[in-house]
Amino acid sequence: MQFAPLSIGKVHVGLPAVQAALSGYSELAMRLVARECGAPYAVHEVVLDMNVLQKGKLQRRILSVPEQDHPVGGQIMGSVPDNFGAAAREFVRGGYDVVDINFGCPVNKVLGRRRGGWLLQDPDTALAMVDAVVQEVGGEVPVTVKMRRGFDDSPEAEQRFFTILEGAIARGVSAVTVHPRTVVQKYVGPSRWEFLTRCKKHVGDFTLLGSGDLFSAFDVVAMLRETGVNGVTIARGCIGNPFVFTQVRELLEGRPALRPTCAMQRAAILRHWQLAVPYYGNERTALPHVRMHVIKYGQFHREPIWARDRLVSMRGPEHLLPLVEEVFHDRFDEGVARELGPADAVIPGISSCTE
Numbered sequence: 001m002q003f004a005p006l007s008i009g010k011v012h013v014g015l016p017a018v019q020a021a022l023s024g025y026s027e028l029a030m031r032l033v034a035r036e037c038g039a040p041y042a043v044h045e046v047v048l049d050m051n052v053l054q055k056g057k058l059q060r061r062i063l064s065v066p067e068q069d070h071p072v073g074g075q076i077m078g079s080v081p082d083n084f085g086a087a088a089r090e091f092v093r094g095g096y097d098v099v100d101i102n103f104g105c106p107v108n109k110v111l112g113r114r115r116g117g118w119l120l121q122d123p124d125t126a127l128a129m130v131d132a133v134v135q136e137v138g139g140e141v142p143v144t145v146k147m148r149r150g151f152d153d154s155p156e157a158e159q160r161f162f163t164i165l166e167g168a169i170a171r172g173v174s175a176v177t178v179h180p181r182t183v184v185q186k187y188v189g190p191s192r193w194e195f196l197t198r199c200k201k202h203v204g205d206f207t208l209l210g211s212g213d214l215f216s217a218f219d220v221v222a223m224l225r226e227t228g229v230n231g232v233t234i235a236r237g238c239i240g241n242p243f244v245f246t247q248v249r250e251l252l253e254g255r256p257a258l259r260p261t262c263a264m265q266r267a268a269i270l271r272h273w274q275l276a277v278p279y280y281g282n283e284r285t286a287l288p289h290v291r292m293h294v295i296k297y298g299q300f301h302r303e304p305i306w307a308r309d310r311l312v313s314m315r316g317p318e319h320l321l322p323l324v325e326e327v328f329h330d331r332f333d334e335g336v337a338r339e340l341g342p343a344d345a346v347i348p349g350i351s352s353c354t355e
Contacts, residue, residue: 003224003252006040006231008207009142009174011071011097013041016231017220017248019238020177020211021046021075021100021146023107029275030293031069033268034238038245041071043233046102048115049078049087061279063094073098075146076133077105079114081125085132092140099137101129103164104148104179106186117183120151123160127167134172142174149195152184165199175207177233196227209233217247217257240296242268256339262328265297269324283317294324302332 006013019026019034019042031042047062052074065072074096076087088099103126105116119126134143145168150157165176180195181187191212200208210229214220215237223232238244243264247257260268273290280286291314298307307327314323 015040015249018233020233020235022235028279029272032275033272034242037242043073043075046075046077049076049083052087052090065095071097073100075100075102077102077115081128081132084129085136088133089136098142100144102146104146106183117148123163126164130168130171144175145173146177148183149180150182152182169206177209179211193227196229200228217244217251220248221251262330262333266328269294287317
């Protein structure tokens with residue numbers, strides 16, 4: 001099962017499966033753990049353009065890109081084209097390899113401020129934002145766009161989608177990611193992969209990535225095969241499962257994908273904790289961010305309901321290591337690494353702006 005290596009402009013990615021921008025999740029610690037588990041490229045969680053521009057602790061954290069976090073994309077969201085261009089310039093100065101524009105977030109508070117997916121209703125403003133970013137970046141790094149298949153299911157919304165898609169390509173973006181749900185749909189109902197097929201045929205050789213309902217390595221391979229997209233961005237499907245990237249590689253190379261052992265899960269969680277504490281400043285500040293990841297690791301446990309019940313009991317940093325040792329103890333393994341099957345996919349219940 002052969003697929004061409006993925007490139008985003010001049011940035012070589014290789015494996016056609018990357019970690020998406022996950023609001024509230026894909027900060028430095030998650031990205032580095034994913035890389036160590038096989039992710040070739042990751043995108044920082046979406047940030048407001050003004051947070052990139054306003055000096056302070058948050059700006060310094062956003063623009064701090066360590067050597068081991070490459071290639072990495074920075075995703076921005078806002079409503080003013082001039083701010084978008086200036087924020088893109090700061091991303092480049094901070095060391096990001098790609099600047100990604102968010103026209104897909106369906107969260108109500110984002111839409112109420114005319115950001116994210118709301119802009120799919122306003123092609124003029126959306127394309128002015130693309131113009132501002134492309135001109136400000138000046139070819140130093142690739143520019144990409146994240147979209148949903150329209151604001152709603154109306155023919156007018158679909159027409160506006162293609163106006164923005166074609167306009168972004170004409171202005172020089174290097175790739176577009178399409179999530180085939182509407183903004184109004186949010187995460188309800190299946191994503192329409194057939195729309196990705198239409199989009200790929202429409203753009204020809206241009207680099208198109210797909211997302212939506214990718215909850216296992218088998219889903220990733222199926223999307224690549226069925227739609228013809230050049231790559232996929234994994235969002236909810238990699239929370240608590242950074243191993244999915246290696247599993248995708250195994251399937252694409254004709255080898256069986258293996259379920260992670262408890263030892264592998266323990267090691268990944270402890271690595272996440274090790275990275276998160278200095279990133280957030282101390283253990284107590286880091287805990288809420290790490291805790292939500294740890295709970296998701298329990299979805300692949302042999303006793304997932306028991307595992308979740310134990311993990312949600314975590315209240316302080318002093319509980320993390322004992323609970324991880326208890327829940328992911330070697331006794332829960334079957335003695336050998338077991339081959340993963342399509343039935344092992346678990347759909348996480350995430351409602352934030354993730355895909």
